[in-house]
Amino acid sequence: MTGRRTHLELFIGKGGVGKTTLACATAISYARAGRRVLIASLDQAHSLGDALGFHFPHDAGAVAGIVNVMPGLDVIELDSLALLEDRFRDVVRLLGADTGHDHGIDIGALDPAESTGLPGVQELLMLVEIAQLAAEDDWDVIVLDCPPSADMLRILTAPPTLLGYVERVWPPHTRTMSAIGADLRRAVLAATMDKIVAAVTEVRDLLGDHARTGARLVTVAEQVAVAETRRIRSAAVLLGLRVDEVIVNKVLPPAPPPTGPAEHPAVHWYLSRRAEQLDAIARLRRELTGIPVLIAQHTGPEPVGVGALSALSAAVDAHPMLGDNPARVRTSSGEPMVRCESGTGLHSVYTMRMPLPVADPATLRLGRVEDDLIVGADGVRRRVRLASVLQRCMVDGAELDGGYLVVRFVPDPRVWPR
Incomplete structure (x- = not known):
């Protein structure tokens, strides 16, 4: 119809x-x-x-x-x-x-x-x-x-x-x-x-x-x-x-x-x-x-x-x-949101924010496989394809914030464009 x-x-x-x-x-x-x-x-x-x-x-x-x-x-x-x-x-x-x-x-x-x-x-x-x-x-x-x-x-x-x-x-x-x-x-x-x-x-x-x-x-x-x-x-x-x-x-x-x-x-x-x-x-x-x-x-x-x-x-x-x-x-989209938190060039800090109301924070696991971030929690895992800018970065830290997972990235000097 x-x-x-x-x-x-x-x-x-x-x-x-x-x-x-x-x-x-x-x-x-x-x-x-x-x-x-x-x-x-x-x-x-x-x-x-x-x-x-x-x-x-x-x-x-x-x-x-x-x-x-x-x-x-x-x-x-x-x-x-x-x-x-x-x-x-x-x-x-x-x-x-x-x-x-x-x-x-x-x-x-x-x-x-x-x-x-x-x-x-x-x-x-x-x-x-x-x-x-x-x-x-x-x-x-x-x-x-x-x-x-x-x-x-x-x-x-x-x-x-x-x-x-x-x-x-x-x-x-x-x-x-x-x-x-x-x-x-x-x-x-x-x-x-x-x-x-x-x-x-x-x-x-x-x-x-x-x-x-x-x-x-x-x-x-x-x-x-x-x-x-x-x-x-x-x-x-x-x-x-x-x-x-x-x-x-x-x-x-x-x-x-x-x-x-x-x-x-x-x-x-x-x-x-x-x-x-x-x-x-x-x-x-x-x-x-x-x-x-x-x-x-x-x-x-x-x-x-x-x-x-x-x-x-x-x-x-x-x-x-x-x-x-x-x-x-x-509910908001489950897709990650990426933004530049501070700095420029090699001194930039980027954040990826995605909904994740974890029931047991102790089960949270993060990993990196090529251009994907592996997120595991409460018995399941998901491969999240990183945005192009994050593919040239390294993970610098992560935290749970009010039902969201926030992952911070910094540029990888080996692949960051100069």
Whole structure:
């Protein structure tokens, strides 16, 4: 549709916290507001169908299609193995062409199922599929029900990791030479790799586009979950993802206080449990500065099926944040900002400033590999390509400053232009 830019909304959370239910309710609230919505599951447990009370067909060797479950709401469960088998057939057909050259490689002897053991293959295929769906602009918003937190963080690292490996192992100029060479099979392989690089680059750019893509972190009101949520937020920001808000799910609604000593013990347990939840929420709000922490109350019976989720979506609509315009941008860009802090020439001091709300400062690690700065914190690492001026500098120090990492650089006399 001309002029439409599909927005991507990721629901990330620990398994068993009602993440899928909230994703479905939010998608329904968008649809009820007149938006065209696609909800997609990246979780291989396929709990999206369970939440909607709908059985998605998963025929062996077939890529499941998009199903409409209510006006304005489409659903798809992505099967990474089926995607791999479907894409693998095309690669085998291209590389299996008889060119008269025997390179000692029989790619047709490989089984697609074996390739799922390669790190990141399944995740990349699912992300590429999502990026292609977003590029079609048939929907206003795509809501992603993501795998559990640790798995999703690993998925987010897949595109930049693959692109970095390809650039070092088979750089673009070498692929170009292969593509125009006399070896047809090598030329086809180079062309195929260029298509893969283009597709993965599109994924990386979409996930890092703060005007189009954001995430909601779903958690519960427990002290251990609060600590985990802080680490997940830190890791997500480090990886360049826009984090819009944290939703604390299944919070007990308020109840009247006991009227006397004869009150049933269950009432005292309820009030005590709710007080513990409120303490956990207060801690979360203190520690996650700059990000809204929202509450989704416990609904009692589990909402399963479109009807029950539609009722839940009414509460979502009534919330001041949930169901809001998906085009909103609440956080600054995750890209580093570079400026000259003082001095000129060889006496200059440059700073690179990037968002990094580290949960545990002791986990912060910095390294330098050629023109990249390696930043690690809270269990994840990111390669940050340095600006051209910083590539001719040396790291002179670093500090954490109010949710930002500030790295100082001074010119390297050996390469600084004179």
